[in-house]
Amino acid sequence: MNNYDRLKKSHKLSSYQNSNNPQHTDSLLDDEFTEQVQRVGFNMWGALQTIISVAIVMATVFTMWNPSNIFSNQILDRMFRSSSDSNLQPTSVPLTPTTSPRPRIGIVAGHWGNDSGAVCQNGLTEVELNQKIATLVRDDLVNEGYDVDLLQEKDERLYEYTALALVSIHNDSCDYINNEATGFKVAAAMSSIFPEKASRLTACLVDRYGSITNLRYHANTITKDMTNYHTFNEINGHTTAAIIETGFMNLDYQILTERTDLVARGMSQGVLCFIRNEDLNNIPTQEPTP
Numbered sequence: 001m002n003n004y005d006r007l008k009k010s011h012k013l014s015s016y017q018n019s020n021n022p023q024h025t026d027s028l029l030d031d032e033f034t035e036q037v038q039r040v041g042f043n044m045w046g047a048l049q050t051i052i053s054v055a056i057v058m059a060t061v062f063t064m065w066n067p068s069n070i071f072s073n074q075i076l077d078r079m080f081r082s083s084s085d086s087n088l089q090p091t092s093v094p095l096t097p098t099t100s101p102r103p104r105i106g107i108v109a110g111h112w113g114n115d116s117g118a119v120c121q122n123g124l125t126e127v128e129l130n131q132k133i134a135t136l137v138r139d140d141l142v143n144e145g146y147d148v149d150l151l152q153e154k155d156e157r158l159y160e161y162t163a164l165a166l167v168s169i170h171n172d173s174c175d176y177i178n179n180e181a182t183g184f185k186v187a188a189a190m191s192s193i194f195p196e197k198a199s200r201l202t203a204c205l206v207d208r209y210g211s212i213t214n215l216r217y218h219a220n221t222i223t224k225d226m227t228n229y230h231t232f233n234e235i236n237g238h239t240t241a242a243i244i245e246t247g248f249m250n251l252d253y254q255i256l257t258e259r260t261d262l263v264a265r266g267m268s269q270g271v272l273c274f275i276r277n278e279d280l281n282n283i284p285t286q287e288p289t290p
């Protein structure tokens with residue numbers, strides 16, 4: 001008789017004894033024991049499921065957490081989505097960390113694809129200058145590890161456009177106005193869902209652009225045309241946006257055309273300051289004049 005037969009025999013014997021026992025004490029004890037085993041087994045499985053779910057959520061959170069996307073408003077959505085996904089199907093979520101998509105920035109080259117903008121006597125057009133600056137800004141930001149969309153003035157991608165930041169580049173008149181007509185202007189999209197973020201993008205652009213180019217900031221000459229810029233109404237409300245007039249094509253002609261690299265760097269550093277939540281040296285005030 002092998003062990004298995006011996007076990008079977010003892011089981012039959014105990015069943016027989018139980019059936020002959022009017023009080024079924026052993027049987028009751030057996031049932032209770034089985035129930036306990038089932039309960040412990042169930043609790044252990046439940047605990048294991050909970051641990052796996054928590055581990056998956058933590059892994060996802062840490063994977064998504066990097067300094068460049070802290071400000072993405074989608075992060076909470078993604079956290080919420082990933083946690084509810086893992087609750088539904090804890091075993092189907094891959095345990096290896098996935099790489100988060102590269103954060104996106106939009107740069108509009110003002111007037112591109114639409115009109116020439118300001119035109120200088122020597123033939124230089126504002127749109128040419130805007131495009132040149134926008135391309136250099138794009139290159140800077142790509143080198144810093146971001147995906148950059150170079151957009152036209154009325155680009156169809158601007159509808160509900162979603163990015164960490166969107167900046168539209170323009171330049172002021174090529175005509176001589178007066179000796180005050182030098183420097184740059186920045187206006188934020190106050191239609192943003194988070195106006196404090198729009199103010200911060202403005203502050204970052206003013207601070208970095210001003211210190212890198214040494215151009216002066218025209219806080220009090222920002223017009224309603226700038227604050228009500230058409231692009232601001234098309235984009236997704238979560239996208240922080242601003243418009244910059246990088247200089248006057250008359251008195252600032254030299255720096256705009258000969259040191260376009262500086263102009264672009266001032267802008268890209270301003271965008272990076274905002275995205276990376278860097279310290280500011282001075283906070284500008286923005287009060288549009290009618």
Ligand SMILES: [Zn+2]
Nearest residue numbers: 110117170171
């Ligand atoms: Zn313009």
